[in-house]
Amino acid sequence: MTKIAASILSADFANLKHDCTRLLEAGVDLMHFDVMDGHFVPNISYGAPVLKCLHAAMPDVYYDVHLMISDPARYAADFARAGASLITFHLEAVPDTAEEVIAAIRAAGCQVGISIRPGTPVEAVFPYLGVVDLILVMSVEPGFGGQKFIPTTPTRIAAICAERTRRGCDTLIEVDGGINTETGPLCIAAGVDWLVAGSSLFHAMDPAAVVNVLHSK
Numbered sequence: 085m086t087k088i089a090a091s092i093l094s095a096d097f098a099n100l101k102h103d104c105t106r107l108l109e110a111g112v113d114l115m116h117f118d119v120m121d122g123h124f125v126p127n128i129s130y131g132a133p134v135l136k137c138l139h140a141a142m143p144d145v146y147y148d149v150h151l152m153i154s155d156p157a158r159y160a161a162d163f164a165r166a167g168a169s170l171i172t173f174h175l176e177a178v179p180d181t182a183e184e185v186i187a188a189i190r191a192a193g194c195q196v197g198i199s200i201r202p203g204t205p206v207e208a209v210f211p212y213l214g215v216v217d218l219i220l221v222m223s224v225e226p227g228f229g230g231q232k233f234i235p236t237t238p239t240r241i242a243a244i245c246a247e248r249t250r251r252g253c254d255t256l257i258e259v260d261g262g263i264n265t266e267t268g269p270l271c272i273a274a275g276v277d278w279l280v281a282g283s284s285l286f287h288a289m290d291p292a293a294v295v296n297v298l299h300s301k
């Protein structure tokens with residue numbers, strides 16, 4: 085079954101624990117923690133101290149940390165100490181030093197993911213299949229929640245999936261941005277393993293209904 089990661093970017097930050105608990109009770113599988121530095125992307129979100137508090141309040145949750153920052157190696161250990169389970173960085177941020185970032189995240193004790201923007205050719209991540217734990221395919225331009233899903237994404241997911249099969253490895257594929265009950269199933273049909281959803285879950289009157297639709301596909 086496809087796993088659902090709730091992106092806390094769409095939570096009410098004054099009621100973070102309450103909002104996360106509501107979604108976990110609705111059936112989401114993990115929490116997705118978006119970190120933006122105002123440099124790699126034109127927006128600033130939150131950092132390791134917020135994750136540390138969330139992890140202390142809800143220690144049994146899997147925290148999928150999505151770093152949209154220019155210098156991921158520098159901050160990997162901070163996020164690991166704060167409670168990250170998996171740390172994903174952007175290949176575009178560190179095109180020449182991705183191996184060093186992977187090593188830094190592993191040394192900090194976390195699983196590793198690599199993400200690509202919608203405009204980056206999917207072939208860029210092929211060498212990392214079987215090397216990292218997860219490939220994150222962005223289905224919006226990173227930086228903001230609540231954007232519209234880019235329709236070419238399922239084709240990109242299917243291409244990475246086909247290459248994964250060709251290589252016989254088990255690296256997970258995750259998609260992030262504009263995921264809802266219409267776009268999520270298109271990605272599931274293309275072979276995705278994890279769906280990230282922010283606004284469609286946090287703003288739903290009945291988040292369990294959204295989760296049930298996505299889990300049933």
Ligand SMILES: O=C(CO)[C@H](O)[C@H](O)COP(=O)(O)O
Pocket residue numbers: 091093094116118150152224225226227228229230231260261262263280281282283284
């Ligand atoms: O990485 C992100 C933005 O850069 C977010 O995870 C993503 O946008 C989720 O929010 P939504 O489901 O509202 O699009």
Ligand SMILES: [Fe+2]
Pocket residue numbers: 091116117118150260280
């Ligand atoms: Fe994200």
